[in-house]
Amino acid sequence: MEHIARDADIAPVAALIADPTRAAMLTALLGGRALAAGELARVAGVSAATASAHLARLLDGSLVDVVRQGRHRYYRLAGHEIAEVLETLARVSARPPVRSLRQSRQARLLEEARTCYDHLAGRAGVALLDRLRDGGFYDRQDLTSDGERLLTGLGVDVEGARRARRRFAPECLDWTERRSHLGGALGAAITDVLLERGWYRRGSVPRAVVLTDEGREGLAAIFPSKELTSGTPVT
Amino acid sequence: MEHIARDADIAPVAALIADPTRAAMLTALLGGRALAAGELARVAGVSAATASAHLARLLDGSLVDVVRQGRHRYYRLAGHEIAEVLETLARVSARPPVRSLRQSRQARLLEEARTCYDHLAGRAGVALLDRLRDGGFYDRQDLTSDGERLLTGLGVDVEGARRARRRFAPECLDWTERRSHLGGALGAAITDVLLERGWYRRGSVPRAVVLTDEGREGLAAIFPSKELTSGTPVT
């Protein structure tokens, strides 16, 4: 009889994320790549049958997309809005204690450089935005004309990013660094080029990316003053 | 001392939001006010005993704060990061079908004007940002010098908002309008003044606020060109 608020009901979506197995799968998919059902089962540490059931529910809730390719089924996040939910949740979630040496190494890799769905994050992502700003290429959520020239020259599809329905160049709060990196359509376009040129390559850990030698040289040529990364290679 | 980062595990926080009863409570708290345990029980449609158990869990998970006042305990969201999680979730969540006339009226109230934790949202929030932009008071995530003068003159603590540890004047995507309203420290400071001056007052529905006659006049004086609201009063 009392007023039950008619609002967006967030519980069903939250429930899909709330299961540890599904959360592990979604977090792995934050890397931006589509992963096969079997890979996701391995990442989450469950049997294929269990993974399949979870993926069916995620699909039903429109948190993931699937693309069938031969006998594989590749799952990916259903869109950047989903990635934003996961990142926002990560920001308020505690970091679990380190259990093994291997986990701590993986953690350091992720802290150094990773993809946040489709754009560069971690220390590398934060540093990239700093360099763009310091060099006068980026100001107030937008490229300067210098920035426009620089990135277009590097092969970034700035035009296309401007036309996208997403926000163009928003700052995205990084959950490990607690400072901003570049997100949105432009962040994604830049990251495409970085991977395409081989300046970064995807690491063995799902979301991690690593700076290559070519990348180090290329970036040093563009931003002569400082190192783009923290300077302490992860071993 | 080496600070080691690990992948955040988002499942526990998501699980707290995943229960429909807790979700209803949290959504009610998005209004920004602290609500007593009994009020939250009524809003969620459960017994006091059940509500108490849920609130204990939310407290344990640091999603809410409590302030004891006499025989009441007032609960509120633990911070704007929590509000951001809830808003982001709302953006990807379906809106439930309208069941009753009363619910549809409430829905229209919320769509017209509500608080998004601590700043103005809904059509009114979106319109406010539009007016600020059109008048040359706001540009590129920051106040212009005109804007600084205008708001300071109205009694908004712009200085204090700049010093806050939050982002100053970010655009926040509105989940009903799908367009941006003003968030962050400045959005909160402006909303404080709007409520303090009685230009808006809190409605009977938890998150809703309504434009008063004084507010209509005051805003018309500042933004002469257009109505701040949609012009179709909610009845």
Place this chain on the structure above:
DNA sequence: CTGACACTTCGTCCCCGGGCGAAATGTCGG
């Protein structure tokens, strides 16, 4: 055609967590 592989469906087990009423704790007005 056949066997290997990727994934889903089915059947089964089991446990966690939400719901309530009743009683305990705590706080206020007199």
Place this chain on the structure above:
DNA sequence: CCGACATTTCGCCCGGGGACGAAGTGTCAG
């Protein structure tokens, strides 16, 4: 001190959902 009210704690019931192995469907390689 005493009832009235707000909130929490306790004891109990119940259902949903996640886990697995085995069997079923679909796809590729030779």
